[in-house]
Amino acid sequence: MDTLFDLPEPETPEEAVIARYRLSDDQYGSRAEREAIFAAERAMTAAVKAAGVGEVDGNEFGGGEAVLYAYGVDAAALFKVMEPTLRGLPFRPAHVVLRQGSRETESRVNL
Template sequence: MADVAEHVVVARYRLAPGPSGTATNLANVYQLEEQLASAIETAGAGEFEQPQFGRDESGENELVLSAYGPDANRLFAAMEPALRSFPARPASVLLHYGAYDDPNAAEQLVRL
């Protein structure tokens, strides 16, 4: 579990259904996971969490990627090239400047 003083960066991608969609092309997801973990480690920016698959508010399939670190901007800077290169859309990234469960923390939403 992340330290309460850490910031959180959460990326969300809508996944296409069907055999040609990103939802079933796990090789792409694993490649993105490796790129993100490596970029974050190289930058010394924080820690990458295991990707999660689920459904968004509208019931569409989505991929959620989370990372924790002491500086959300630095963490996003390390992650941004890999996040932008992943083809699934729509996609967004939430930079949360505080612990994940802190409702008073400042946030910034970036559309990819």
């Protein structure tokens, strides 16, 4: 029997930064809007990686909204690195949800 697989995984709480932006139509936004989101996602991926605070996990488009997801052990530190790029996107209304510790602990930041 291989005891390596019997070791418990270390519990590292995963926190999240979830940014939501309203787009110009009720579907997927314009091509320019999608390209701006993709460019912001690339910039944040590089910044988050360089800071070592987590990972940008992707995006979702639909229903007239774009959502960006990022995860790490400290949502506040992750948001601090992402915030300049998130605030630079021109789409409004927009807000960010910081999930800290568990889904029951959330805070909202309007952009």
